[in-house]
Amino acid sequence: xxxxxxxxxxxxxxxxxxxxxxxxxxxxxxxxxxxxxxxxxxxxxxxxxxxxxxxxxxxxxxxxxxxxxxxxxxxxxxxxxxxxxxxxxxxxxxxxxxxxxxxxxxxxxxxxxxxxxxxxxxxxxxxxxxxxxxxxxxxxxxxxxxxxxxxxxxxxxxxxxxxxxxxxxxxxxxxxxxxxxxxxxxxxxxxxxxxxxxxxxxxxxxxxxxxxxxxxxxxxxxxxxxxxxxxxxxxxxxxxxxxxxxxxxxxxxxxxxxxxxxxxxxxxxxxxxxxxxxxxxxxxxxxxxxxxxxxxxxxxxxxxxxxxxxxxxxxxxxxxxxxxxxxxxxxxxxxxxxxxxxxxxxxxxxxxxxxxxxxxxxxxxxxxxxxxxxxxxxxxxxxxxxxxxxxxxxxxxxxxxxxxxxxxxxxxxxxxxxxxxxxxxxxxxxxxxxxxxxxxxxxxxxxxxxxxxxxxxxxxxxxxxxxxxxxxxxxxxxxxxxxxxxxxxxxxxxxxxxxxxxxxxxxxxxxxxxxxxxxxxxxxxxxxxxxxxxxxxxxxxxxxxxxxxxxxxxxxxxxxxxxxxxxxxxxxxxxxxxxxxxxxxxxxxxxxxxxxxxxxxxxxxxxxxxxxxxxxxxxxxxxxxxxxxxxxxxxxxxxxxxxxxxxxxxxxxxxxxxxxxxxxxxxxxxxxxxxxxxxxxxxxxxxxxxxxxxxxxxxxxxxxxxxxxxxxxxxxxxxxxxxxxxxxxxxxxxxxxxxxxxxxxxxxxxxxxxxxxxxxxxxxxxxxx
Numbered sequence: 001x002x003x004x005x006x007x008x009x010x011x012x013x014x015x016x017x018x019x020x021x022x023x024x025x026x027x028x029x030x031x032x033x034x035x036x037x038x039x040x041x042x043x044x045x046x047x048x049x050x051x052x053x054x055x056x057x058x059x060x061x062x063x064x065x066x067x068x069x070x071x072x073x074x075x076x077x078x079x080x081x082x083x084x085x086x087x088x089x090x091x092x093x094x095x096x097x098x099x100x101x102x103x104x105x106x107x108x109x110x111x112x113x114x115x116x117x118x119x120x121x122x123x124x125x126x127x128x129x130x131x132x133x134x135x136x137x138x139x140x141x142x143x144x145x146x147x148x149x150x151x152x153x154x155x156x157x158x159x160x161x162x163x164x165x166x167x168x169x170x171x172x173x174x175x176x177x178x179x180x181x182x183x184x185x186x187x188x189x190x191x192x193x194x195x196x197x198x199x200x201x202x203x204x205x206x207x208x209x210x211x212x213x214x215x216x217x218x219x220x221x222x223x224x225x226x227x228x229x230x231x232x233x234x235x236x237x238x239x240x241x242x243x244x245x246x247x248x249x250x251x252x253x254x255x256x257x258x259x260x261x262x263x264x265x266x267x268x269x270x271x272x273x274x275x276x277x278x279x280x281x282x283x284x285x286x287x288x289x290x291x292x293x294x295x296x297x298x299x300x301x302x303x304x305x306x307x308x309x310x311x312x313x314x315x316x317x318x319x320x321x322x323x324x325x326x327x328x329x330x331x332x333x334x335x336x337x338x339x340x341x342x343x344x345x346x347x348x349x350x351x352x353x354x355x356x357x358x359x360x361x362x363x364x365x366x367x368x369x370x371x372x373x374x375x376x377x378x379x380x381x382x383x384x385x386x387x388x389x390x391x392x393x394x395x396x397x398x399x400x401x402x403x404x405x406x407x408x409x410x411x412x413x414x415x416x417x418x419x420x421x422x423x424x425x426x427x428x429x430x431x432x433x434x435x436x437x438x439x440x441x442x443x444x445x446x447x448x449x450x451x452x453x454x455x456x457x458x459x460x461x462x463x464x465x466x467x468x469x470x471x472x473x474x475x476x477x478x479x480x481x482x483x484x485x486x487x488x489x490x491x492x493x494x495x496x497x498x499x500x501x502x503x504x505x506x507x508x509x510x511x512x513x514x515x516x517x518x519x520x521x522x523x524x525x526x527x528x529x530x531x532x533x534x535x536x537x538x539x540x541x542x543x544x545x546x547x548x549x550x551x552x553x554x555x556x557x558x559x560x561x562x563x564x565x566x567x568x569x570x571x572x573x574x575x576x577x578x579x580x581x582x583x584x585x586x587x588x589x590x591x592x593x594x595x596x597x598x599x600x601x602x603x604x605x606x607x608x609x610x611x612x613x614x615x616x617x618x619x620x621x622x623x624x625x626x627x628x629x630x631x632x633x634x635x636x637x638x639x640x641x642x643x644x645x646x647x648x649x650x651x652x653x654x655x656x657x658x659x660x661x662x663x664x665x666x667x668x669x670x671x672x673x674x675x676x677x678x679x680x681x682x683x684x685x686x687x688x689x690x691x692x693x694x695x696x697x698x699x700x701x702x703x704x705x706x707x708x709x710x711x712x713x714x715x716x717x718x719x720x721x722x723x724x725x726x727x728x729x730x731x732x733x734x735x736x737x738x739x740x741x742x743x744x745x746x747x748x749x750x751x752x753x754x755x756x757x758x759x760x761x762x763x764x765x766x767x768x769x
Contacts, residue, residue: 005282008035009275017278018260021241022248026231027052029247029285040288042149042193042228042249046105046121046137047071047087047346047474048353049094061352066094067303067475068346068355070311072107073453074471076123076496077546078313079587080611081136087310088140088148090303095146096296101288102147102193104350106134108181109156111454111497112527113508115423117159120347120453120472124496125528125543127180128606134181138189145291147192147284150185152230154178154212156197159422160513163233166200168520174201175634176525183221192225192284196245198233205240207233213244226280238263246277300356304476308359311473311480313585317491317547319467324405324445326487326549329370334399335362336380336439337409337432337449344411344451345477349419359478361409361449368482376403380439381431383413388431396435397442405445407485408436411452411470422513426457426503436460449481455499458540469495487549492585492611494546494655498528501540507531529656530602544589544606544655550580554588555619557652557661565668566631566643572624574652574661578614585613588622591656592630593649595664601633604651604659626650631667638673645669677753679746683733684726692753699733702740 009017016032024030024039031039044050049066069075069087078084095103107121108130116122123130138148155167155178169178186194194217197206206212207229217223226246234240234248237256248256263269317325327333340362346353366375376399379392400406410432417423427433440446440463447466450456451473461467468491470481483489500506507523514520526534529543556575564570574588590608594601608624628643635642645668653659675681675689686692730749733741 005279005286008037008282009278011035012278014261014264014271014274015257017274018257018264019254020278020281021237021246021260021274022256023251026250029281037282038285038289040101040285041099042102042104042147043095043098043100044105044350045091045103046107046151046351047075048351049091049098049100049103050351050353051098051100061354063352063354064098065354065356066098067091067300067307068353069307070314070474070477071120071347071351071453071472072123073120073496074314074473075310076129076133076314077316077469077471077493078310078611079129079494079496079609080313081132083310083313084133085136085140086306088137089143090140090298090306092141092144092146093296093298094303095141096144096293097298099292100146101292102149102284103141104149104151104195106137106148107151108134108185109152109154110178110181110527112157112521113422113506113512114426114455114497114500114503115512116157116454117417117422118156118347118349118419120417121351121419125498126496126606127177127183129496129609130181131184132609135185135189138185138191142189142192145288145293147225147288149193149195149228150182150191151195152197152206153182153194153217153227154197154206155201156199156230158513158519159420161517163198164200164517165514166203166518168202168518170521170524171636172634173521173524177527179216186217186221186223190224192287193228193247194223194225196227196229196233196240198230205233205235207245208236208239208243210243218244224280225284226277238269241277242269242273246280304357307474308476308480311470311477312483312489314471314493315473315477315480315484315491316469316493316495316545317467317484317549318469318541318545319461319464320547320549321465324447324465325485327369327405327485329368329486330372331404332374332376332402333365333369334376334378334396334403334406334443335365335409336378336396336400336406336435338379338381338383339409339411339449339451340365340377340407342383343409343478344414344472345474346472347417347419347453348414351419355475358475359480361478361481364479364482365407365485368486368488380408380435381410381429386413386429386431388434393435393438396439400439400443400446403443405447406439406443407447407449408439409449409451410436411450412454412456417453423454426455426500428452428456433459437463440464447485449485451477455497455540457502461540490549490582490584491546492548492587494544494587495541496543498532498539498543498656499541500532501538505532505537505539525600525602530605533603533656539657542655542657544587544653545657546587546655548580548584548586550578550582550584550616552584552586552614552654553577553579554652554654554660557650557663559650559663559665561665563666563668565670566628567670569625569627570665572608572626572650572652572663574622574624575619576612576614576622577619578616581616583613583615585611586654587611589653589655590624590626591651591653591659592626593651594631594633594644595647595649597633597644597646599633604649604656606656635673638671640671642671642673643667643669677730677750679731679750680729682727682729686730686753687726689753695749695752699737699741703733703737
């Protein structure tokens with residue numbers, strides 16, 4: 001195929017090659033019919049297929065029917081790699097049935113702020129969890145011969161001014177948080193395409209950022225597919241092509257094609273750059289054609305059942321006071337809230353899917369409750385407006401008082417969160433909040449079911465007995481919540497993001513969404529639980545939190561080595577037992593803590609997780625394998641991942657806040673970071689170098705003889721002497737030594753230290769994977 005593609009390129013005109021670098025229209029690549037190059041179609045995702053129905057004129061809400069799976073914010077709460085792979089496989093089958101070659105997703109941007117309008121499309125605040133889940137989503141889709149487009153590369157963390165915003169992010173933060181969310185998915189799942197984001201990073205648009213698209217994505221991570229722009233993201237098509245972006249979407253209708261041709265003719269753009277881009281494009285285009293399944297179809301009912309299974313696995317039980325749940329199939333139950341009959345099950349914008357069918361929560365609860373249960377219903381609030389309607393609330397209170405318990409469906413209406421704009425606050429509509437509070441005043445047994453794409457403040461949390469976070473659970477969410485409420489299934493989801501008690505606790509609060517076209521990521525690596533842990537701020541609900549109808553005991557932790565080098569791995573075995581009376585699933589989470597570090601690090605970071613199913617009384621062992629990356633941070637001096645020699649704690653628990661088991665291991669670094677010494681290097685930094693420390697001890701002895709200052713201070717207050725010297729630049733010794741240390745001696749010392757550094761082993765030239 002490579003030989004054939006190169007031959008095809010050799011027969012293409014300059015104009016034909018340039019034409020392939022932009023779309024035919026909104027969704028298709030251009031064909032070159034005389035050379036047998038076909039056109040392929042791509043469509044929106046990511047949690048289902050949004051193929052616009054051209055027979056109805058297109059538009060966001062005019063798409064062919066497809067299974068609406070839970071959105072990524074919900075999917076992530078499953079913490080289940082295999083389940084997400086199943087979803088990907090099902091989406092791939094639907095793409096084949098509709099003649100779609102590439103689906104635009106998954107979306108793996110980090111949830112920097114709970115206000116981002118598109119957070120419902122993103123997995124997590126944690127890059128390891130996000131990358132692991134997206135990797136399996138990609139594997140599932142691509143197993144069906146359909147390509148994916150992991151997006152939005154990179155750091156598309158807000159909708160406000162998204163097409164022009166310049167995000168100022170330091171290199172370590174970029175690597176450890178925002179790029180890490182993409183990295184293992186790109187390296188190991190090899191998505192057919194990567195979508196370059198709208199925004200700038202450190203002054204350069206992502207679509208024309210050579211550091212991102214070539215240096216990191218292609219050369220370091222080894223991506224073999226092509227880069228496509230987000231729709232309308234290209235500022236300069238020639239710079240974008242040179243930077244490593246192969247396809248501009250949608251069509252520029254020849255405008256940018258001509259610019260590329262002109263750039264090649266006038267020498268601004270080497271033709272070999274264009275040829276490389278075309279080769280990547282043709283490789284994927286022909287791959288799509290080879291994998292196309294003529295006459296493909298899918299089982300709509302089977303996919304709907306899968307959507308229900310997935311929703312059940314994802315919904316998170318956040319509160320179950322007095323074991324109010326699961327409900328008994330008897331008595332009188334008040335179902336309150338317009339979402340119970342008109343569910344909010346997906347987000348707004350380019351991911352909006354026309355579902356093949358839709359489960360209504362009220363109807364599904366009616367089925368699950370059985371004939372011995374009487375249901376009462378009240379809207380409680382209007383879907384047409386946010387204003388508090390006292391008549392609707394009074395109706396809800398009236399049926400709540402008559403019932404044995406109340407279930408309130410509430411959350412965020414469509415207009416509260418969407419692609420294109422960010423939320424202004426974390427509040428639910430006052431009509432929802434007041435409804436919950438007032439009903440809880442008259443009915444102590446109140447359970448709240450939330451339908452929302454991102455965290456909300458909960459001023460009523462202490463007044464309700466039960467709470468389910470459903471997120472946006474897809475077309476089968478109604479049946480899933482009914483089964484969970486009545487114990488036909490056991491809740492097993494856990495939060496993939498922190499729920500702060502209030503917005504101003506969030507680390508990005510003072511710097512979101514920025515000023516004009518600039519936003520500074522001043523919180524650095526301290527995103528989500530990394531920040532709340534470090535600051536000691538108690539969240540409303542922590543990262544990784546979720547309850548079950550059964551109980552689990554963490555009975556033991558074992559590591560196969562107590563000391564390793566950073567080129568070795570360690571196996572961690574954790575034993576977990578179901579100590580309750582019901583079968584259930586537990587998500588075992590492993591975090592790593594650097595006990596002592598010379599750089600600022602989080603208290604702990606997620607480095608492993610596994611979801612296991614246990615019958616009552618059953619005990620299982622979970623084995624994690626940790627390698628260098630589990631202990632490393634990104635060192636900007638050597639441009640690589642680096643482990644400082646020292647002790648690390650391996651922490652295992654139910655959530656980021658509830659650590660139940662711990663072990664300690666020493667990791668020895670095989671890399672030495674070569675320091676650069678100058679006349680302004682401090683003595684404290686010099687003492688950290690073995691050669692420098694020995695040389696300095698010899699100098700101090702000389703200074704004692706020649707400078708009474710050193711001798712007297714050392715005798716009177718040695719602690720003060722060391723404090724002063726620690727932050728004194730080497731050039732300061734010339735003055736304070738009274739001639740015992742000269743400029744010539746300083747230069748000789750620097751030369752000696754430079755030779756020592758050159759001889760040191762460094763891994764900077766070989767980036768770690």
